[in-house]
Amino acid sequence: MGNAFDMFTLDIGLTDKGEKDYQQVMKFVYMFINEIKKEGVKDFLYDELKRKSEMQFANEKKMSPMETANELSKKLNANL
Amino acid sequence: MRDIPELNRSPFLWDKIDKEDIQSRINMIRPDNMFVIFSSKLNKKLKDVDPKKLETEKWYNTQFMAENFESSFLSELNSIKKPDDLKMGYPEPNKFIPQNLATSDKFTTSFKTPTNILSEQGINMFYKQDSKFKQPMVGIRCKITTDEMGYPNTPESRIFA
Numbered sequence: 001m002g003n004a005f006d007m008f009t010l011d012i013g014l015t016d017k018g019e020k021d022y023q024q025v026m027k028f029v030y031m032f033i034n035e036i037k038k039e040g041v042k043d044f045l046y047d048e049l050k051r052k053s054e055m056q057f058a059n060e061k062k063m064s065p066m067e068t069a070n071e072l073s074k075k076l077n078a079n080l
Numbered sequence: 081m082r083d084i085p086e087l088n089r090s091p092f093l094w095d096k097i098d099k100e101d102i103q104s105r106i107n108m109i110r111p112d113n114m115f116v117i118f119s120s121k122l123n124k125k126l127k128d129v130d131p132k133k134l135e136t137e138k139w140y141n142t143q144f145m146a147e148n149f150e151s152s153f154l155s156e157l158n159s160i161k162k163p164d165d166l167k168m169g170y171p172e173p174n175k176f177i178p179q180n181l182a183t184s185d186k187f188t189t190s191f192k193t194p195t196n197i198l199s200e201q202g203i204n205m206f207y208k209q210d211s212k213f214k215q216p217m218v219g220i221r222c223k224i225t226t227d228e229m230g231y232p233n234t235p236e237s238r239i240f241a
Contacts (some may be wrong), residue, residue, distance in 0.1 A: 008109055019120045019140050023153065026116070031162040041099045041106075044173050049175050057092035057183060058208035059215050075087045077173050 111149075111157040183214045 010029065012018075018025050063071065134143045163170050191208045198205035210234035 008105075016122060019122045020133060022118055022120075028168075029162050030111065030157040031164075031166070032168050033106075034081045034158075034160060035105055035162055037109075039170060041097070041102045042170055043097065044171065046094070048174055048177050049232070051179075051181065052109045053094050054181055055178075055216070057089060058112055058183075059217070072084065073088060074088075 111154040116121075183216070212229075 012025060012029070014025060016024060129145055134145055136143050190211050194206035194208040196204065197207045225231065227233075228238065229237040
């Protein structure tokens with residue numbers, strides 16, 4: 001999510017049958033969303049994302065000096 | 081201003097789960113908030129519609145139509161529940177994400193040259209383990225050659241194979 005405004009978007013590619021009856025597809029989407037709302041946030045998913053992020057950081061590929069300077073300057077600017 | 085190591089690390093930090101915040105954002109996903117863009121090659125609806133209802137966008141002159149969903153349909157979406165026999169919901173925990181993230185020092189053999197681990201007709205496979213950087217990554221490089229059309233022994237095959 002952004003600082004001020006953001007959107008949650010779902011892109012769904014449809015088969016010919018799905019195109020003809022796209023409202024039924026929307027019903028399935030909301031079945032899923034309503035199920036997620038009901039079940040609430042799961043600790044294990046958060047934990048998985050956290051561990052994946054830690055792995056990503058530990059094994060981040062070294063950037064070129066130019067990329068490093070570019071990335072750091074953007075972060076510095078955002079955190080002044 | 082924060083220090084450089086912290087700046088490098090911060091995008092990867094997941095310190096604390098804020099369930100209430102996440103739940104409140106999930107709860108914002110509602111039918112009355114949504115905007116659906118439907119594009120279809122099969123959709124014949126535009127041909128049946130009153131031309132006065134059609135709009136044309138200015139960049140590509142594509143015709144489109146904007147309409148509201150029936151409120152009964154939105155209500156249905158808002159309260160729709162999955163049937164008990166429909167397997168839909170959170171995925172199972174992913175057992176392939178390791179619990180221990182420390183890099184193993186089990187493999188301390190230093191490989192100076194690749195070892196040929198498979199040698200069959202048409203296939204030669206070499207293996208060399210990295211014991212220096214200890215990155216949990218696999219690099220696979222394949223060179224596939226074919227003798228179809230006499231490749232690479234004829235000029236024609238060099239061009240067309």
